[in-house]
Amino acid sequence: MISSSISAGARRLRPSSSCLGTLSPLAHTHSFQTRRCLASAPEGQGSSNIKAQSAGMPEYMEHWNRDVFRKVGYGLAAASALCVPAGEYAIAAALSAGTAGYWYVGLRDINQTGKTILRNFPVLGNIRYILESIRPEIRQYFIEDDHAALPFTRMDRAMVYKRAKGDVASKPFGTTHDTHATGYEWVNHSLYPTKIGEQRVAIGANNPLVTQPYSSSLLNISAMSYGALSDRAILALSGGAKLGGFSHNTGEGGVSRFHKEGGADLVWNVGTAYFGCGRFDDDGARVFDADLFRENAQHVKMIEIKLSQGAKPAHGGMLPKEKITPLIAEARNLEYPVQQDCNSPPRHSAFSTPTELCHFIGELRALSGGKPVGFKLCVGQPEEFTELVHAFLDTGIHPDFITVDGGEGGTGAAPPEFSDAIGTPLPEGLSFVHAVLVGAGLRDPADKSRSKVALLASGKMLTGVALFKSFALGADVCNAARPFLFSLGCIQALKCNTNNCPTGITTSDTNLTWGLDPATKSVRVANFHRRTVHVAVEVMEAAGVASWADIHPELLVKRIGQGKSRSYAEIFEHLQVKKGELLKGTGPQRLLEAWDLDDGIIARVV
Numbered sequence: 001m002i003s004s005s006i007s008a009g010a011r012r013l014r015p016s017s018s019c020l021g022t023l024s025p026l027a028h029t030h031s032f033q034t035r036r037c038l039a040s041a042p043e044g045q046g047s048s049n050i051k052a053q054s055a056g057m058p059e060y061m062e063h064w065n066r067d068v069f070r071k072v073g074y075g076l077a078a079a080s081a082l083c084v085p086a087g088e089y090a091i092a093a094a095l096s097a098g099t100a101g102y103w104y105v106g107l108r109d110i111n112q113t114g115k116t117i118l119r120n121f122p123v124l125g126n127i128r129y130i131l132e133s134i135r136p137e138i139r140q141y142f143i144e145d146d147h148a149a150l151p152f153t154r155m156d157r158a159m160v161y162k163r164a165k166g167d168v169a170s171k172p173f174g175t176t177h178d179t180h181a182t183g184y185e186w187v188n189h190s191l192y193p194t195k196i197g198e199q200r201v202a203i204g205a206n207n208p209l210v211t212q213p214y215s216s217s218l219l220n221i222s223a224m225s226y227g228a229l230s231d232r233a234i235l236a237l238s239g240g241a242k243l244g245g246f247s248h249n250t251g252e253g254g255v256s257r258f259h260k261e262g263g264a265d266l267v268w269n270v271g272t273a274y275f276g277c278g279r280f281d282d283d284g285a286r287v288f289d290a291d292l293f294r295e296n297a298q299h300v301k302m303i304e305i306k307l308s309q310g311a312k313p314a315h316g317g318m319l320p321k322e323k324i325t326p327l328i329a330e331a332r333n334l335e336y337p338v339q340q341d342c343n344s345p346p347r348h349s350a351f352s353t354p355t356e357l358c359h360f361i362g363e364l365r366a367l368s369g370g371k372p373v374g375f376k377l378c379v380g381q382p383e384e385f386t387e388l389v390h391a392f393l394d395t396g397i398h399p400d401f402i403t404v405d406g407g408e409g410g411t412g413a414a415p416p417e418f419s420d421a422i423g424t425p426l427p428e429g430l431s432f433v434h435a436v437l438v439g440a441g442l443r444d445p446a447d448k449s450r451s452k453v454a455l456l457a458s459g460k461m462l463t464g465v466a467l468f469k470s471f472a473l474g475a476d477v478c479n480a481a482r483p484f485l486f487s488l489g490c491i492q493a494l495k496c497n498t499n500n501c502p503t504g505i506t507t508s509d510t511n512l513t514w515g516l517d518p519a520t521k522s523v524r525v526a527n528f529h530r531r532t533v534h535v536a537v538e539v540m541e542a543a544g545v546a547s548w549a550d551i552h553p554e555l556l557v558k559r560i561g562q563g564k565s566r567s568y569a570e571i572f573e574h575l576q577v578k579k580g581e582l583l584k585g586t587g588p589q590r591l592l593e594a595w596d597l598d599d600g601i602i603a604r605v606v
């Protein structure tokens with residue numbers, strides 16, 4: 001039944017050559033594309049295509065089976081026995097050893113029950129698994145296209161390595177990008193370049209309740225906790241941030257001794273488990289502890305309440321008790337040895353409505369002695385965000401900053417479905433948040449430095465242009481996580497979730513962390529930061545603006561089809577909103593629809 005409906009569907013679809021043009025926005029991976037093409041192939045072509053694309057076994061293996069395995073084994077044994085009368089003792093010894101190994105592996109394969117391929121194809125079947133296991137390395141070293149994003153391209157990574165090491169990072173001969181391709185983006189430069197100096201952003205400066213505003217760099221290290229990262233990686237990042245005068249976000253694992261030792265300006269990421277500011281209640285749930293918070297808040301410059309992150313929005317984390325070392329327990333204020341797994345639930349227990357979130361922000365600000373307090377989120381349902389902004393206005397308590405994390409952001413570990421298909425990508429999420437805050441009168445599009453709520457953006461901030469693009473879409477400050485890991489020497493081995501990171505960054509295995517020298521790497525972290533910010537400022541100068549606060553979406557253009565291009569002010573109509581406009585009931589239609597909460601969702605919990 002199922003197969004007949006598939007082939008009927010396949011007949012109706014156009015030939016495979018047209019399938020590229022019909023991809024949905026989600027269909028960006030090669031494998032998805034391949035599946036669409038296969039599904040739409042005319043009858044008769046499907047099977048041959050499937051063979052070409054299959055990840056099966058080499059054909060010679062199909063003639064191999066247990067009988068052949070035994071025959072070859074007896075043959076090997078006989079050959080080694082025959083070598084003895086012939087006086088070939090060395091060959092006999094080598095053959096006997098090989099034969100013993102052959103039988104050992106083969107019988108082990110036949111007797112195990114987990115892998116059918118090995119049971120059916122003893123010994124030879126292992127070749128498949130060995131090749132599978134080194135496939136990523138083969139791809140990365142020999143096959144990967146310079147522009148293939150997995151998830152960062154080789155070109156991107158090479159640029160970070162060069163900037164971090166202080167090597168020449170200029171490019172000879174011109175761009176390797178296809179400037180005529182749909183999706184290509186460029187900055188509209190000016191005939192009158194400007195000259196601008198160091199750029200800092202004063203977070204909390206426009207809120208009288210903030211007595212200790214923070215002067216932020218344009219680029220900072222995004223949240224990654226001690227536990228997700230090794231002690232040496234934290235030391236190197238923090239040391240680099242201190243050298244370069246930028247901030248280092250602790251991640252949800254608390255303010256560890258390594259964060260403090262590094263000496264950087266710290267931003268404290270307060271997650272749903274309240275590590276460093278929480279305890280277990282009688283039911284085993286994690287709850288906020290004001291005294292602990294006050295104590296640890298002394299060591300930080302700003303506090304960021306984590307509502308969600310782009311790589312796994314609305315999904316909690318899990319720290320199995322076996323992984324918790326004494327030092328990790330110390331950073332998280334857990335009693336060691338711990339008796340239970342320490343899970344981060346998907347939502348907070350300290351608040352459950354937008355109004356309660358506002359009061360929690362106010363409480364943290366007071367407990368911290370007047371430091372800027374904000375929250376981090378990946379945009380999901382638009383009305384839920386506008387509902388928060390309504391609460392800011394109703395309570396008169398607003399965050400000093402909001403960090404918008406794009407769905408393209410990174411993580412140590414997440415279910416693939418969450419990383420691949422949940423969470424608004426940064427351009428849409430950031431521009432939407434900026435537009436709503438402008439419409440609510442909390443941000444000033446003409447001079448963003450006068451805004452009451454600063455906007456931080458994260459998600460693949462790897463180049464000066466990525467920073468410029470975020471500023472054009474509303475950000476004041478950018479944060480980066482994985483790009484800084486590259487500056488530490490990350491080779492994108494994609495082993496963050498295994499404790500086997502070969503570069504000692506996302507592992508607690510001391511054999512691997514041993515190789516990471518914090519003193520050397522902190523200089524690289526600072527180099528990467530300095531050069532990236534320098535180029536971002538050069539791009540601003542080329543665009544003829546006076547500062548980050550003047551960058552507007554008309555300066556960024558995208559090719560949206562053959563011979564068609566639009567500025568981001570046209571692509572995202574919501575960016576045309578005027579300051580305070582939503583409060584008067586006017587503004588771009590789709591923004592007004594999200595702003596109007598008369599459809600009964602106002603009581604929805606956060």
Ligand SMILES: Cc1cc2nc3c(=O)[nH]c(=O)nc-3n(C[C@H](O)[C@H](O)[C@H](O)COP(=O)(O)O)c2cc1C
Nearest residue numbers: 222223224251252409410411412459460480481482
């Ligand atoms: C190893 C790793 C650990 C992370 N841990 C946290 C965390 O504890 N809290 C958080 O809010 N985000 C965390 N993130 C997400 C980053 O802070 C950031 O939002 C995201 O990675 C941005 O994308 P980028 O890596 O492209 O810069 C983590 C990311 C990585 C790669």
